[in-house]
Amino acid sequence: MELDVYLYRGHLGQTVIPVPLALAEAFNLDGKAILTAQVAANELAGRLGAAITSELLHGHQRSYLQRFAAAICAAKLPSLNQECFAEALAIAMTQPKYPLHVGEFSSDTKVLSAASSVVEGTRSAFLASEGMTGTRNILEHQGGFYRQFTLHRNTPQPFLQLGEAWVTETLAFKRYSACAYAQGAIDCIRVLSHENTFEISEIKKIEIFTMITALVMEHLAIPHKAYLHQ
Template sequence: MNITAGLAEFAVQTDAAAIPSDVLDRALALVTDLAGSAIRAATDSESSPAILAMLDRLGMAGAGPCTVFGLTQHYGAATAALLNGAFGHSLDFDDTHADSSLHPSAPVVPAALAAAELTGASGPEFLAAVVIGFEVCCRIGMALDPTAHYARGFHPTATAGTFGAAAAAGRLLGLDAAGMASAFGVAASQASGSLQFLENGAWNKRYQVGEASMKGLMAATLASEGFVGASNALEGAHGFLKGYSDESVADRVVSGLGQDWETLRIAVKPYPACRYTHAAVDGLLRLRRQEDLTADDITRVRVGLHRNGIALVGAPIETKRKARSIVEGQFSMPYAAAVALLRGQFGWDDYDLLGDPGAEALAGRVEVWNDPSLEGLRHPFGATLEVEAKGRTHRLHIPDPSGEPETFPDAAAIAGKFNALTAPLPHNRDWLSALNGLRDAGSVRQCLA
């Protein structure tokens, strides 16, 4: 089977009525979750002013028909996709898909939203496009083999995410199967995203995800105007899968397509940090409650992680123990552990502990090691804990962090996270009610107006 053609046919030919209701409901929950992060980041992320100033200076900040979460002005479609993608990913509080080790909503939802507002699409049409985008980027991410993709220094949310954005936008722009394959051909040339941001806590990660959303939208729009993209974009001799991974398995893109919905395997984050820290934070919070521990009681914390987790949040350990910027904190297992033990929680406002002497002292007692029992598993986000406190050693194994499909938050919890993020900000509209109305809205643009 031609992998690219098969995926393109799925993206455009899947009837919205054939998408199960629970899959569409999950998509709406994930859209809402992303919007909460974006609204807060539009005002509160340290990188947002620079992005907005760049767009203004380059003449890209003009008014248009498309919504940007957290801002009153409407923008052109490409700019809106860029901003919503960057804002949505800035807090590192957006959703995750374990098998592909990427964040699906940040590249997909903004491209779908911009295309929906550009074309006058309905809420159901928008949500169906979001689901298609999720399926495309998650399956491509799985086919890359996340460990091999990371080993090459790539950021899968930005790379595979470009294809998901193209699929969601292309569906709403009315592409046929040949046009969608062409959009994928363009996306293959646009997909980019480096892990080098880890070296100095740079802002690249959030911006490159916004770019993935914008580039996917642009690829789909080019195809809608008759632009011819490369054929066999995924499996070709110089295609995306071979160029971006040493261990890719192309058949994973289409295995179970339209029957096994990866959208239902997307998880929501309870903490605003890299997903590889979450299982350990869950365990530390549990121990803190059960054993009535304080920071002064802790003499040593050992955290066992998958090798991907070591690369992202555990090495080099001395640097991770002294996180000073928000990005460094988002990718520091020692910082996350210190916050959990000091505060008994880990929310966005807990980054005020960066540089705190007490937090750094506790982080200095955190060790991270590669636990072989976590290798070769379908889900790589588990953790093993050893905590020495009050003369005792407590051991825990946490197979999966909270928020995964088996513990997916209900509607009240989704709303609670949204409200916790947006409550400190001045409100110009009732975003949550508007988002809840998307399921049946005749017009996305009017629903969010």
């Protein structure tokens, strides 16, 4: 879950890697088909994530991006026609999850934010291929996704400059299986352990400079830490 790749404003690694690989194996498709599905999902779901900037969900809580990306991957493998593709996305975004903060930091339940969303998004494409239809304006409808999931009242059109500006270029890779906010701290510990020779008893004080988001994450994780010492 944590050893993932992510885009600017979106964790999609749990979808764009396993879904294309699994479907390509099932339908006997080649690497080009896999890469095409991955890029399509990154570009469309990545743009949606960038457009939703004023909201209460953060990081992996934004599991609606997993649903959206999974539907895109599954619609491309095998390639559905334009009508079915649109229906797959509409179906996927009809019932997005709303994970709660207290279950998303440190506890085991964080993994579920991606697990069920990936399945539901993939299923949406299969349902569309069988003729099921959704609400095509599910994102921008006055009672739709934007209205329910963002504090903005006028969300900008996210799907612009396709083929010109590439969200894929914002891909980042984690070196360690931990939240992105913790990557710098882990690097620091590794450097200290390899480049310094001192005894623990010699340490008198430790000063830590970090980002506010890391402090918030630590605060939310405190209730779960108690179980680690039982």
